[in-house]
Amino acid sequence: MTTPPTGGASRATPPPTTTEEASTGQLISQLTEQVSRLVRDEARLAQAEMTQKAKRLGTGAGLFGGAGLFGFLGLCVLVATFVLLLDLVLPAWLAALIVAVVLFAAAGVLALVGKKDVQKGTPPVPTEAIASTKADIATVRESARR
Known part of the structure; x- marks a missing residue:
């Protein structure tokens, strides 16, 4: 038969063996x-x-x-x-100018589309999650009152 070790946490109280024996x-x-x-x-x-x-x-x-x-x-x-x-x-300068104008036009279109998307995404606040959380809190409060 082995003896229980004497070292360890001396201040900790061992939990009761069953919950029926434990106090509130x-x-x-x-x-x-x-x-x-x-x-x-x-x-x-x-x-x-x-x-x-x-x-x-x-x-x-x-x-x-x-x-x-x-x-x-x-x-x-x-x-x-x-x-x-x-x-x-065409002359080289005219060829370069035409390609540059086409690239700037494409950049302008992309900027306008990007601006619309940014406006749709602002403000960057999770409004749906906030509304859902508020609804959850209201439901819990209503349940607690009953």
């Missing part, structure tokens, strides 16, 4: 401790998950940035190709 104060103390531990554990889990996702997001953003750079360089070569193609039938 002990049960509330256990509940508070368990809820507190649960919240801390969930916060640690959320922090670890967000750290991992942030690392992946950073790597993905870097790769997208590299892809964007190479795409931009490819577009520049394509624009130069159009200029050289028009140079076969």
Whole structure:
């Protein structure tokens, strides 16, 4: 037969063997401790998950940035190709001017479409989530009054 170890937490009171034997104060103390531990554990889990996702997001953003750079360089070569193609039938300066005007027109159209989308997205507040939360709070308050 082994003897129980004498070291350890001497101030901690062992939990009662069953909940029927525990007093209300002990049960509330256990509940508070368990809820507190649960919240801390969930916060640690959320922090670890967000750290991992942030690392992946950073790597993905870097790769997208590299892809964007190479795409931009490819577009520049394509624009130069159009200029050289028009140079076969027009003077070089006129070919470059025509391609520049077309590019500026495309940029203007994209800017106008982007401006409309930005206006639809402002203000950047989750209005639907706020409304849903307010409805939930009102429902809980109404249930508590009954």
